[in-house]
Amino acid sequence: MTYILKPKLHHPELPTNALGLTRRDYEGRISTLCAGCGHDSISAAIVQACFELDIAPHRLAKMSGIGCSSKTPDYFLGQSHGFNSVHGRMPSVLTGANLANRDLIYLGVSGDGDSASIGLGQFAHSIRRGVNMCYIVENNGVYGLTKGQFSATSDKGSKSKRGVENTESGIDLVALALQLGATYVGRSFSGDKAQLVPLIKGALSHHGPAVLDIVSPCVAFNNHAGSTKSFDYVRAHNEAVNRLDVILGRTPITADYEPGTVTEVTQHDGSKLRLRKLDDGYDATDLVGAMHYLQMHHAKGEVVTGLLYVDPDATDLHDRLGTTDVALNRLGTRELSPGAAALAKINAGLR
């Protein structure tokens, strides 16, 4: 682990965002993960995305479970709220927090063990319910913290560091999320920040359950020949369907693209997702098409990346339950204790 403190000094030309903060203000403590871990790149991408979105650090809550991935919230957004929950239980804690205070932005950070094994049920139900969140799975296909056993997302036929072949089927979290009703689904690679940062920005500004499956090579236990989650494998088999630009409401749109190559999706908060197609036939608003495309390419051993599905008319748990518009901590005595008459009315409704 690294004992050197990251110096406070920064590049003199470091830009500031609308809040007057620099990217460095969104950092956390120095990582204690192995040197070269893909997760650190994802942390850096989260930092960059939050900086670019002008998110006030105290308006974001980062939630995680257990595992290498779930340690990372310590390494970004040092001034945000955080909750490091029990193994696999991050989605429940996040759901509860979201119900109590719908005004915060919720960022769930999990791994393949936390989400696809012990927490698979929680993963599924938080998506089903439509919790407004950005759920990031830092997927390295291996139990790094316990020295390299296959995880539930390891592909069948892939090899461990010691050369043992995986005989069990891997869970495809993207396919699962699409089936479960996630309204923003993407896959990316920790080694491609140009793709990753806009995907995170889109997910953070999306209104509804947004799931990002990010392949993140484990340099210590899953970056060898025979692995399907290594830097080399993902680089060789990366099949990006589109490139995303997230356009904030106030940014004028100036770039010109050839007609037919760009799709624009306006999100709930007014932000625009501009998708530059890399695969002509791919339509990111077509759920069935997306599921089909994914399966087809998965069968060929390819890793499909990009914004795979987005529903611009997404709703969330609050919309469906008809909850109060404001965070519970902002409700006054009058709203919380409406008096005997209101109580009598409720009781009458239950008789």
Added chain:
Amino acid sequence: MKATDTSSPDYFHKVVDCQYACPAHTPVPEYIRKIAAGQYADAYMINWKSNVFPGVLGRTCDRPCEPACRRGRVEEEPVAICRLKRVAADNKGDITARLPSIAPRNGKKIACVGAGPASMTVARDLAPLGYEVHVYDGEAKAGGFIRTQIPRFRLPEEVIDEEVGYITALGPVMRLGERVDSLKGLLAKDYDAIFVGCGAPRGRDLDIPGRQEGAGNIHIGIDWLSNVSFGHITRIGKRVIVLGGGNTAMDCCRTARRLGGQDVKVVVRSGFDEMKASPWEKEDAMHEDIPILNFLVPKEFLHKNGKLTGVVFEKVAPKYDDKGRRSLVPTGEPDQHIACDDVLVAVGQENAFPWIERDAGLDFDKWDMPVVSEKTMQSTNPKVFFGGDAAFGPKNIIWAVAHGHEAAVSIEKFLSGLDVEDRPPPDVDIDSQKMGIHEWSYDNNIANDLRYKVPLQDKSIALKSVKTEVELGFDSELGFKEAQRCLNCDVQTVFNAPACIECDACVDICPTDCITFTENGEESDLRQRLKAPALNLSQDIYVSDTLPTGRIMAKDEDVCLHCGLCAERCPTGAWDMQKTIINITHAGSTCRSR
């Protein structure tokens, strides 16, 4: 861009900005680390080897290293390199056992003209090698400019005596009190080589009306300063005007404050910001209640009954032509009259060589200066070498030392029958600093402290005597803290492309956004595409060979903190922190064999 060739000694030398900027190329970070470790004698000897007068320079150097210091580009102020040097000098203890041993005489004789820093450097480099070096000077004590021009309140005489003493102990024949008044005469003696390090001894005068009539109270700055140094002058009038904006003017005005000057003013022709004096010298003067008035051109000395009464100045303003050249044009406002008792003229110095016969075999240029090679310090008479202010006009001590070293190498080569033009490369040592997985042999935690101020003597005490040293110097504790501000720029980030797996760990961790993995391109294009645009063109871009993804690693050296986090977070050891110790080759066997 082509992949960077780090095997060229200049590449990494340039990264060590302070050392690169120093005329004598002193290995600054190395001695600063020694100071932090409390190894003052080691730190002193690194300096002594390179710049000969660490105690003197630690108080008076013009510090070309400090404006170059990388810390000044990532924070407000550079490391106080110069004053740290003094910490080493103040605390070193007895270093006589570390001085070089003296080789038996080799039968060759060299004459040095003047006993200033340039000549004394030549003597120090050559005397221990067995050369019989004769140092001539008209004064009774060696030191030249260091002794005569720099006021005692900046540089106590004991420091000069000590450091000149280390050189005289190496066996040069000190022929003090013998002024050389003929080069031909010297050439006629049996010297194998002659080094001219006699300085720039003539102060420029100001020939305006009233100069003759007021002569009794109008003094040439450098002459006046040396008269003060020798104790010939102990008083000056209450109201003093100092004309000129260089460091000599600053020494004049501060000295005047100590000799009875109560209302001392500095008046300069140009703007305050364009003055030649170092910013800290201007600060020191203003700290002693000396105002600096600018854009005033002296027009006339006023006098009454044969006595100076004041100076009339014309008010001017800067005007720039379309090529950006500045001229000073009168504003048309009424002239300003400043009353005074004495005037000190410090408007520049010029070299004068009345003692060099124009038929002595040396070419002189159109400004009547001897033609001297900047590379070898040799004149057109192969036996005669120049250095210090005598070579290219007034500079400063550290340049004189650098000239002395180069001239000593030339003399050594010349007397060994080797080609003087063939300069020896520096001695470069490069070593990994990695000791364990997370252990590095240098302190890579960057201190956030701002520059520490050197404690000063109380003004009321300081102004009482010209001999009371104003700066008290850093004590050990402050010295340690200031030393910790050094970024260790000599501990280089070295990249080994074949080991890189392009995981981005170094890009993510770098606190100053120095590292980018991107497609190659022309330098001007690449500089714009880096993670932070590389706008400082004086700093190189370190470019790797092409990596497996077809990209290259490009590192902007500009604001790298040398914290080692890239190497620390690299999973494959593609980055390593390697210390480069670069020593300029001085006269001796290595300068001949290389």
